Amino acid sequence: xTAVFQTPNYHVTQVGNEVSFNCxxxxxxxxxxxxxxxxxxxxxxxxxYNNKQLIVNETVPRRFSPQSSDKAHLNLRIxxxxxxxSAVYLCASSRLGGRGEQYFGPGxxxxxx
Amino acid sequence: xxxVEQHESTLSVREGDSAVINCTYTDTASSYxxxxxxxxxxxxxxxxxxxxxxxxxxSQRLTVLxxxxxxxxxxxxxxxxxxxxxxxxxxxxxxxxxxxxxxxxTTVSVSP
Numbered sequence: 159x160t161a162v163f164q165t166p167n168y169h170v171t172q173v174g175n176e177v178s179f180n181c182x183x184x185x186x187x188x189x190x191x192x193x194x195x196x197x198x199x200x201x202x203x204x205x206x207y208n209n210k211q212l213i214v215n216e217t218v219p220r221r222f223s224p225q226s227s228d229k230a231h232l233n234l235r236i237x238x239x240x241x242x243x244s245a246v247y248l249c250a251s252s253r254l255g256g257r258g259e260q261y262f263g264p265g266x267x268x269x270x271x
Numbered sequence: 272x273x274x275v276e277q278h279e280s281t282l283s284v285r286e287g288d289s290a291v292i293n294c295t296y297t298d299t300a301s302s303y304x305x306x307x308x309x310x311x312x313x314x315x316x317x318x319x320x321x322x323x324x325x326x327x328x329x330s331q332r333l334t335v336l337x338x339x340x341x342x343x344x345x346x347x348x349x350x351x352x353x354x355x356x357x358x359x360x361x362x363x364x365x366x367x368x369x370x371x372x373x374x375x376x377t378t379v380s381v382s383p
Contacts, residue, residue, distance in 0.1 A: 191370055199309075199358060203370035213369075248314060259305055260371060262315040 160184045162263035164249050170269045171239055178225075179234045179266045181249030188253060189213075190232035191260065192224060195246040204247075207232050236268075244270045273298040275363050277374030284381055290348040292377045294361035297342065301363040304337060304344045305371065309358045318359075319346070351381045 191206040205224040225233040249263040278293045305320035321328045321335040334347040362371040
């Protein structure tokens with residue numbers, strides 16, 4: 159099956175903890191993205207990677223960091239989570255340097271207590 | 272930076288009627304305009320897109336119109352069905368691998 163896979167589906171943690179989310183795509187795409195969807199369903203880009211090179215970073219707090227081992231994987235680490243980090247984190251991928259349509263994973267729902 | 276405004280926050284239609292969702296953007300450099308559908312509890316699913324070299328694109332019951340002068344694009348759904356009920360997001364991006372800038376979403380409800 160070719161798609162965008164994310165783990166875990168849900169994660170509940172305490173303020174100040176570190177969390178890490180995984181994303182893998184088997185579509186042969188060369189660009190991957192992380193988006194944040196808040197409780198009002200607003201979607202905002204956080205990061206994108208093209209051939210291991212960070213090409214977008216939209217004023218995301220420093221406690222967030224993307225990690226990529228190859229073009230099929232883009233993980234997201236959050237050091238010292240805060241309550242406002244509670245959201246759904248969506249991973250996506252695309253081909254042709256990002257000019258093609260983006261395919262989204264199922265999302266990881268983070269709840270910070 | 273680019274800003275995308277989605278004008279209808281909710282849209283209620285009767286089954287079989289048409290629905291239209293309108294979006295505007297600010298950056299003239301934007302050239303790619305996709306639409307995504309999000310059903311309750313699910314992720315985003317691509318439905319249709321349009322690039323700036325055309326002003327109209329149709330796929331079955333979906334039509335996207337692009338007016339570059341007005342920096343406006345719209346999604347038209349004809350013969351709506353209950354399964355069309357979802358949140359629809361418009362988005363914009365520039366060529367060259369840029370991320371999508373999304374509108375705020377339109378909740379479409381199709382009643383029998």
